[in-house]
Amino acid sequence: MDKQYTILKVLNNNVVIARDSNHLEVVLIGNGIGFSKKTDDILDGPSVDKLYILNDVEEQHQYKQLLSQVDESFILVMNEVIFYSENQLGVKFNEHIHIALTDHIAFAIKRIKQGIDVVNPFSKETELLYPKEYAVAKDVVGLIEEETGVHLPEGEIGFIALHLHSAATNRSVSKLNSYSQLINTLIHIIEQQLDISIDRSSIDYLRLIQHLRHGIDRIEHEEQVGNQEKLANVLKEEYPVCYNLAWKLMKVMQQKIGKNVSDAEAVYLTMHLQRLSPQ
Numbered sequence: 001m002d003k004q005y006t007i008l009k010v011l012n013n014n015v016v017i018a019r020d021s022n023h024l025e026v027v028l029i030g031n032g033i034g035f036s037k038k039t040d041d042i043l044d045g046p047s048v049d050k051l052y053i054l055n056d057v058e059e060q061h062q063y064k065q066l067l068s069q070v071d072e073s074f075i076l077v078m079n080e081v082i083f084y085s086e087n088q089l090g091v092k093f094n095e096h097i098h099i100a101l102t103d104h105i106a107f108a109i110k111r112i113k114q115g116i117d118v119v120n121p122f123s124k125e126t127e128l129l130y131p132k133e134y135a136v137a138k139d140v141v142g143l144i145e146e147e148t149g150v151h152l153p154e155g156e157i158g159f160i161a162l163h164l165h166s167a168a169t170n171r172s173v174s175k176l177n178s179y180s181q182l183i184n185t186l187i188h189i190i191e192q193q194l195d196i197s198i199d200r201s202s203i204d205y206l207r208l209i210q211h212l213r214h215g216i217d218r219i220e221h222e223e224q225v226g227n228q229e230k231l232a233n234v235l236k237e238e239y240p241v242c243y244n245l246a247w248k249l250m251k252v253m254q255q256k257i258g259k260n261v262s263d264a265e266a267v268y269l270t271m272h273l274q275r276l277s278p279q
Contacts, residue, residue: 027054097167120155122180137161242273
């Protein structure tokens with residue numbers, strides 16, 4: 001059955017507070033849904049294109065606060081950005097993106113107008129870790145410039161990509177960013193220990209980044225990989241530098257994530273390191 005909403009208050013042309021069929025208060029976000037509406041009017045959800053619903057009480061409270069800090073026209077722009085991103089990625093975002101991404105981009109635009117630039121040191125890692133989200137984030141930057149006239153710097157693409165991935169996977173941006181920082185730290189350790197400078201555009205770097213990402217995911221979810229004792233003995237004998245470095249990296253990951261690491265992880269990591277080793 002199609003859902004209907006009873007309008008309790010019109011916040012602006014694009015945002016209204018309403019009561020759903022279960023008598024629960026929700027915040028509805030949609031292009032022009034508040035235009036010419038008044039209290040007690042009925043809104044048919046399915047008849048409204050690009051309608052978003054904030055069900056969580058805390059999210060509603062935060063969003064109402066945010067509305068007082070940004071222009072109404074910007075809310076319209078962000079609705080388009082979020083709708084476009086969901087379509088391109090084929091996902092339904094967590095409702096928190098309406099607060100997190102809107103607040104982030106609004107603040108980024110304010111910084112730029114004030115001549116303040118924030119460098120993103122993990123932009124390349126983010127692009128390799130989340131290529132689909134990064135590609136969409138590039139389009140988002142273009143949409144923002146087209147609608148606001150403000151060109152966001154390249155580093156913002158990485159930040160936006162993290163927000164998109166966070167909303168698609170229900171993982172916090174802070175956690176995703178901490179993992180990007182962890183991978184960046186691991187790469188610096190590898191370069192230092194092997195006395196090399198890794199080509200960030202190489203296929204070996206891409207493979208290493210992806211392996212570290214999946215390794216972190218396995219550690220976080222405490223997934224066990226198959227025992228590789230025989231292969232471990234061979235690698236320890238043939239490639240002692242890379243094998244020892246793999247263990248050092250694993251200890252760093254274990255300390256950062258706070259969970260045990262399977263011994264077999266060292267085997268797979270050693271093989272990736274060997275590709276990079278000049279020896």
